[in-house]
Amino acid sequence: MKAFYTSFKVFIKVMLRLYFRRIRIEGIENVPKGVPLLITPNHQNALIDPLIVGAFIPTPIHFLTRSDVFKWWINPVMKWMNMMPIYRIRDGYSKLALNDEVFAACKEIFRKNGSVLMFAEGNHGREYFLRPLTKGAARLALQCQTELENDLMILPVGLNYFEHRNPQSTVLVRFGMPIRVRDYLKNHDEDRAKGLIGMRDAISDGMKATLVIPEQTEDYELRKRMIFQEQNEHLSFSQLKELIPSQSQDEVRKKSHHRIAKMLNPIPFLIIHHFIMNTEDVVFHSTLKFGIGLFAFPLWWIMVFLLLWFAVGINIAALAVIVMILGLFYSYQR
Known part of the structure; x- marks a missing residue:
């Protein structure tokens, strides 16, 4: 199983390099080593998102994946790829209890200083800003930390696509600063509801710090159109953040019928x-x-x-x- 995951990771990394014109990685030095790790990327591009994070992060990852993609004929492959189902309200209230087993499996992974990836937004969307987070990632982190000796760390990851739908575009991957879950345990012990919200907000702030456009503003459409242009693909994360839309020329992308x-x-x-x-x-x-x-x-x-x-x-x-x-x-x- 480990050999399959390693081989598949190398294969996907090569294929992603061919599919995208440029994959730029920043902040890889922020990835903690030798500790339990919960990875929380934003979710803009369906299955491309976990493939990019899994291919370019140095540690093996277990992926929490929406349960409806698990079918009997593909379950063995999903298992070999370290994927585990996560159940949502839309899957039925009766199935939410199955998440207890998933959380228990995550806890065992963390005990071995392993890594789990979970999309904290809970769904996907094409917009560049961060959508409101569910409490799932915060709940998983706090519940597991109470039974772990080592410090569980949360790693925010920002996937900033210059183009979502077409190949030969650029994506800027920004690894953020790790969040120490133990720092939020005291508040959670005193008031579980407020502690859960505090943990969720900390994850949200960490994720926003990895996105070029972290929030929806009145000039969001203008900023999106002016910043994510081919002429700006060479700029670093900080340079893109500082870019003033009014100083950029509106680029007309050439239509190619290939x-x-x-x-x-x-x-x-x-x-x-x-x-x-x-x-x-x-x-x-x-x-x-x-x-x-x-x-x-x-x-x-x-x-x-x-x-x-x-x-x-x-x-x-x-x-x-x-x-x-x-x-x-x-x-x-x-």
């Missing part, structure tokens, strides 16, 4: 297009492109290679596949 890639790889693009057209939640579009592409493009290239090998020879077959691969990545360079 004709070369689609002409050379028609079947994978048709498959991806089919799934996207049947998925109303646009937050999943990037995940579909990445996930389906992981299998559709290699299978297409293998099929074409084998057909051409038997028809005209291995040299032409190899050349054709190389041209298809180069055409795919060239056409997505803006």
Whole structure:
């Protein structure tokens, strides 16, 4: 199981580097070592979010994942990827009790100084600012810390995407300052409700510090449009934070139909297009492109290679596949 996770992590890291034009990591030195760790990223891009954090953080991670994605046919793979179901009210009140077992499993992971990732917002959305947090992460942290000898740390992570839906864009990953859960135990012991809210607010503040646009303001749409432009992708986190929208020029992104890639790889693009057209939640579009592409493009290239090998020879077959691969990545360079 460990070998599968390690191999899968390396594979996903390489694929993410190919899918995104640039993945910039800041604050990696803030990641605590040798302590139990609860990781709380913001959630803007469906399954892409945990893949990025899991691939680029040095420690193995166990992921708390919405229960409705666990199906009998994929459960073994989910288990090998260190994923555990978390139940929400929308899954039914009767299932909320199952979270006790999940929290117990997290507690055992923390006892071994392991790491757990949980999306504190509780859902996903395309907006760049932090949405209101649920009490789930705070409750998990406080309950586990009461039975742990070591200090449980919470690590806020900010995923700042320049483009949510399309490949060959840039994402800036900012690891924030760790939060020591034990510092909030006294208030929680005195008043559980207020202590829980205090812990939640501390997590919220830590997460906001990792986001270029932490809150929704009156000029949010202007700031989003002016800051997250291709011309600003080279700027550091602090430089983006200091950027004044009025000083930026409104960039008109060139529309690219990726004709070369689609002409050379028609079947994978048709498959991806089919799934996207049947998925109303646009937050999943990037995940579909990445996930389906992981299998559709290699299978297409293998099929074409084998057909051409038997028809005209291995040299032409190899050349054709190389041209298809180069055409795919060239056409997505803006």
